[in-house]
Amino acid sequence: MHKPLLLVLSLSACLLATACSGTPTGEAPAAPKPPAAATPLNAKALEASAVFTQSDAEHLLNRVLTPGRLSSEPVVGLKLCVYEKEDAFCQVTLTQKNAMTAENLAAGQSPKAIFETLKQNYPKAKQLENVGDDNFLAPPGLHILKGDYYITLSFGGENNKLGAEKWQSAGQTAVANLLKNLP
16 A cells, blocks of 8 residues: 555655755855755654554554554654555654754754644644644644654544544554653
8 A cells, every 4th residue: 555655755745845945036056065964863763653553553443454664754854654454554654853864953944843834734624632732633634743743643544534532542642652752
C-alpha cells in the first residue's frame, strides 16, 4: 500500500517549500553553498514507532498489522512509521528539533512553526480536548503539538472511520508514549 508514503512525500514537499526562502528582489544571488548535510543534530531522536506502537495501532483498528516500516526526512526533522495490512493502515509521523538539520533550525524552522503553518490552512478544523498542547483534525488525520514535538496520526482503509472518542484516545496515547520515551 503506497498511499501513506505518497501522503508523507507530499507533506514533506510542502514542508520543504515553506522551509526554503528565495533571494529578496533586487539582490544578486549569493554564491552557491555546498548542500547541507542531512544529518540530524542529535542521534537520540525518537522514532515515530515509539510514539504510537504497533500494539496501539492494532488495538485501535482491531486488526493485526505488519511491523512498522520506518523512514525519515532529516531536513524537516520528520520520522515516519507505517503499520499496514491489506485493508488498513496507520501512519505516524514525529517531527522534532533534534532530528532537524542545523541549517533549517538556524533559518527559524521548528516543529511548532511547521504545526502552526499547517494549522493556519485549516481555520475551521475540529480540536479535541486534553490532547497535547494544541491539536487539530485535518488531512491526513490528527495533528498534535506537544512541547517541541509535532505528531500526526492517520488511519485508513475499509471501515476505519474513527469517531472523536477514538481520535482523542489515539492522541492521548501518542502524547503519553512521547512523554514516557523522552530522553
